Amino acid sequence: MRKRKLRYKILITLGILLICLYSLLPIFWVLSTSFKQPDVIFSDPPQWIPKNPTFDNYKTVIQNPAMIQYFKNTVIISLSSTVLSVVIAVLAAYGFSRYKFRGRSVFLGMFLFSRILPRVSLILPFFIILRNIRLLNTHLGMIIVYIIIGLPITIWLAKGFFDKIPIEIEESAILDGCGPLTILLRIIVPISAPAIGAIAMYAFILAWNELLLALILTLDISTQTISIGLSYYKLEFGISWGNLMAGSVLMSIPAVIVFIFFQKNLVDGLTAGSVKE
Amino acid sequence: MKTRYQGYLFILPATILLVLLMVYPMWKTFTYSVTDFKLIGNSSTFVGLQNFKAVMARYDFLNVLKNTLIWVVVTVFFQFALAMIVALFLNVKFRGRAVVQIIALIPWTIPSVVSGNTWKWIFQTDFGLMNALLRQIGLGEFVQPWLSQPKMAFFSVLFAAIWQGYPFLMIMLLSGLKGIPEDQYEAAMIDGASPSQRFRYITVPNIKNIIVIVITLQIIYAWNTFDIIFVLTGGGPGGATEILGLFIYKLGFSAFNFSEAAAVSVLLLAFVIVILMLRNFLTKKETGTIYEKKKITL
Amino acid sequence: MRKKGLRFVMVCMIITIGALGMLMASGAKESVVEAPPVTITVWKGSWWNNQAPVVEAAFNATHRNQVDIQAYPFEGLVEKYVVSIVGNQAADILAVDNNMLPLLINEGLLLPFENVEKSDFSGAIWDAASKDGKLYGIPFRADTSGVFYNKDMFDAAGVAYPKENWTWDDFLDIAIKLTKGNQQYGFGISGSAAAATDFEAEVLPMIWAFGGDIIRDNKMVLDEQGAIKGLQFWVDLANKHKVSPAGAVNYDNKDYIEFFLNGRVAMMMGGSNVIPMLKEKAADIDWDFAPVPGKSKGFGVAYAIPVSCKNPEAAREYIDWFTTPEILSEYTIRMPARATATNNPPWNDPMYVKVMNAAVDSKSPPLNPRWVEIRAMMIREMQKVLTGQTKSVEEAARIMTQQGNTMLGN
Structure with a gap:
């Protein structure tokens, strides 16, 4: 028994090590470079750990007044599109999962299209639509674009999850006189916490990191996002590596915080009890 | 009868967005594909299937299709396998699991302008980090021109793409795993089922539909891969890493041939529609809808 | 932007009402009402981000019309331009480089300029902005690619510096002498598909020097002997003489800058924009510039007015101001396109001055709107030669000619 426990422990430790190594190796370099003076960034052989670490890169990024505005825009756009995406997707997924109506599979398929069409086919029409409804260069415009881009995944995944929930629980609720919205909010959503957490993470990171649609559909600093701000560190000639890496680290921190927040949903997922209630 | 409208009501917000933002692009893509589209003016004329013929006659089209096929199969397979293993691992209770989970997600938070260029730096032949590391730890004989040799370049780009894409799949699968009622496992344990049996008879059936969805979406995503390839190799060497996403982009904004780019998009759409219809046809009986089937009026 | 628009509309209204009032007050007396001042917008590449406010201030202080300059990341700039022009929301003035000019002109996205004298504008970029005798862009930046070389490495190997009228054979000679196994290279070729302009800066001058060309009378001529010799010369640098590093097929200028700074490559290609970077980072290296043998590839950027422009006259006023030699010389941050702006x-x-003199004698890449597409195809096929997938340059030239002709619609 003890031997088995030891083997189990070793396996777990090995797993942890492998995952961390694979995920973090490039990140390690991002971090290391972000603390380097410009003259040692390309030293050969590479300085894996900076000998004279500096905060200069971080200072440059933080002291750039535009960065604050980029950050604000990104937060507004990402959080709003995350919340709205989840609400819209959960509603739609429930509709697709529990109702039979004409054109159901057609609609469901149509939601995939924003993912199938390549960017080349999307940007010009998106631009013209946003212009016509006067949402070009606005937060709202970017928010709805990110929602539609994310919908294929958010809806399909939520539906996949809902489909697996046994309908018996709902039937008893219906007999108790609950309406469909109540059932969705009181029963389905709590059970589906892991799925909702996952699609929220997806919706968030989509808006947080997206660059090319943002480049085209925003015009100035009033709506530009951090990913645009970072791409200013890509110069005509080469890359301002120290700043880019520092900016990237700073940009990842809020994303990690959001992940930690949604992760609670994943840990406290479905338990036997919640189904039987 | 009433329930039908309720169904529509649930999907209404999403449908409004779909109609607002997707119908027009779909229509435009379709019209571009059958006309000789001009950016300015309304002088484009109907040309039938000429754009489809022209794009298929392109010298590199078959090569791109072949690359895309291999790319999609290989990326989706490895991303899925890796994501599944990590998700299963993270579904086991151990100390520090929450932290490991976040670490596994970190590649996802890195914007592609950073991850693409960092991977390029890693794989660079002479000043690349990978080769420097290999030399430092005494494995100098494994030093490679990672991005400069066609086959190797394909796998290097693939490696970077898997790294970038697996956290998404992992978290989706993990959410599916978390949704499996624990009493099922408990019952199986009591019956003395081995871990592999539990995986086969409980885990897989329970997340089967999540797996299907995730793989479907990832296939679509994989053929549109653009950023990471564009930065790492631009499609080279010799077209070895050129796949549809890059090909369509070049048709559009290097060749300014929006009609042919649209033709490829229409082909992709048609492909997906056929697959979906096939899937619907095959799984028609499974689709359960409580509010209808059980004749409960709300 | 919208707020600005609103403010602008309000200012306009107030001025119009005021003007109307004055008109009424002055009775029916005939008077010419001066047009209200407008704010014109300019879009440029991201490297203008810090300089933009300086230029704005200089113009706005001396003009009734005002200017608002936005700098955007270079990634996605073509898309942004095209989508915005077609969507009727582009800036009044766009900075367009020589690659993009023929494409935008061909699609009818730019307005022609009237009454511009060629005078001392650099040739290559001027040509790129012209079509059928009309001018679609007024150049403000001109440049060319030449050879930056590390004098210390030349001295150490006892090799004489490039002479004024050197040939590609001299170049090869030097490159061979400065190559030491895989530790040090004489030169590095840019084979990367991710940096097409670096490829063309090497290959075009070689093709030209051997008497070849790429496109003549809308027909591919890469299969002519001169062109084949030029391409062969480029391939041989890497495959036969091995004066270029092993990763060359996926390298571009940015990679070679690192080689150069580390003293591992003796000669690298580059334009005037390399100079400030070398002055800053290569302080311990004694380096110099030599024009490439024969004609070099010229490039540059011009101001163009898109068809969607709302105030072409005001836009022209700004362009004329910015491209006057004194102003250009003072405010531009890239090498000016006028010989007198220096x-x-x-x-x-x-x-x-050295780079500028080379630029005067430079030649534009093919001015065909299909060139960007053909260039990408050429890189792909030449990479196949470098990696041995295509057996010979002749074979590649045949394939490229055939494919290029299809792209040209022949």
Whole structure:
């Protein structure tokens, strides 16, 4: 028994090590470079750990007044599109999962299209639509674009999850006189916490990191996002590596915080009890 | 009868967005594909299937299709396998699991302008980090021109793409795993089922539909891969890493041939529609809808 | 932007009402009402981000019309331009480089300029902005690619510096002498598909020097002997003489800058924009510039007015202002496109003067709207030669000619 426990422990430790190594190796370099003076960034052989670490890169990024505005825009756009995406997707997924109506599979398929069409086919029409409804260069415009881009995944995944929930629980609720919205909010959503957490993470990171649609559909600093701000560190000639890496680290921190927040949903997922209630 | 409208009501917000933002692009893509589209003016004329013929006659089209096929199969397979293993691992209770989970997600938070260029730096032949590391730890004989040799370049780009894409799949699968009622496992344990049996008879059936969805979406995503390839190799060497996403982009904004780019998009759409219809046809009986089937009026 | 628009509309209204009032007050007396001042917008590449406010201030202080300059990341700039012009929301003035000009002109996205004298504008970029005798862009930046070389490495190997009228054979000679196994290379070729302009800066001058060309009378001529010789010369640098590093097929100038700074490559290609970077980072290296043998590839950027422009006259006013020699010399941050705009620093620095003189004699890449597409195809096929997938340059030239002709619609 003890031997088995030891083997189990070793396996777990090995797993942890492998995952961390694979995920973090490039990140390690991002971090290391972000603390380097410009003259040692390309030293050969590479300085894996900076000998004279500096905060200069971080200072440059933080002291750039535009960065604050980029950050604000990104937060507004990402959080709003995350919340709205989840609400819209959960509603739609429930509709697709529990109702039979004409054109159901057609609609469901149509939601995939924003993912199938390549960017080349999307940007010009998106631009013209946003212009016509006067949402070009606005937060709202970017928010709805990110929602539609994310919908294929958010809806399909939520539906996949809902489909697996046994309908018996709902039937008893219906007999108790609950309406469909109540059932969705009181029963389905709590059970589906892991799925909702996952699609929220997806919706968030989509808006947080997206660059090319943002480049085209925003015009100035009033709506530009951090990913645009970072791409200013890509110069005509080469890359301002120290700043880019520092900016990237700073940009990842809020994303990690959001992940930690949604992760609670994943840990406290479905338990036997919640189904039987 | 009433329930039908309720169904529509649930999907209404999403449908409004779909109609607002997707119908027009779909229509435009379709019209571009059958006309000789001009950016300015309304002088484009109907040309039938000429754009489809022209794009298929392109010298590199078959090569791109072949690359895309291999790319999609290989990326989706490895991303899925890796994501599944990590998700299963993270579904086991151990100390520090929450932290490991976040670490596994970190590649996802890195914007592609950073991850693409960092991977390029890693794989660079002479000043690349990978080769420097290999030399430092005494494995100098494994030093490679990672991005400069066609086959190797394909796998290097693939490696970077898997790294970038697996956290998404992992978290989706993990959410599916978390949704499996624990009493099922408990019952199986009591019956003395081995871990592999539990995986086969409980885990897989329970997340089967999540797996299907995730793989479907990832296939679509994989053929549109653009950023990471564009930065790492631009499609080279010799077209070895050129796949549809890059090909369509070049048709559009290097060749300014929006009609042919649209033709490829229409082909992709048609492909997906056929697959979906096939899937619907095959799984028609499974689709359960409580509010209808059980004749409960709300 | 919208707020600005609103403010602008309000200002306009107030001025119009005021003007109307004055008109009424002055009775029916005939008077010419001066047009209200407008704010024109300019879009440029991201490297203008810090300089934009300086230029704005200089123009706005001396003009009734005002200017608002936005700098965007270079990634996605073509898309942004095209989508915005077609969507009727582009800036009044766009900075367009020589690659993009023929494409945008061909699609009818730019307005022609009237009454512009060629005078001392650089040739290559001027040509790129012209079509059928009309001018679609007024150049403000001109440049060319030449050879930056590490004098210390030349001295160490006892090799004489490039002479004024050197040939590609001299170049090869030097490159061979400066190559030491895989530790040090004479030169590095840019084979990367991710940096097409670096590829063309090497290959075009070689093709031209051997008497070849790429496109003549809308027909591919890469299968002519001169072109084949030029391409063969480029391939041989890497495959036969091995004066270029092993990763060359996926390298571009940015990679070679690292080689150069580390003293591992003796010669690298580059334009005037390399100079400030070398001055800063290569302080311990003694380096110099030599024009490539024969004609070099010229490039540059011009101001263009898109068809969607709302105030072409005001836009022209700004362009004319910015491209006057004194203003250009003072406010531009890249090498000016006019020979007379070089009288004050940094443009009178001897290093810039060298590049500038080379630029005067430079030649534009093919001015065909299909060139960008053909170039990408050429890189793909030449990479196959470098990696041995295509057996010979002749074979590649045949394939490229055939494919290029299809792209040209022949």
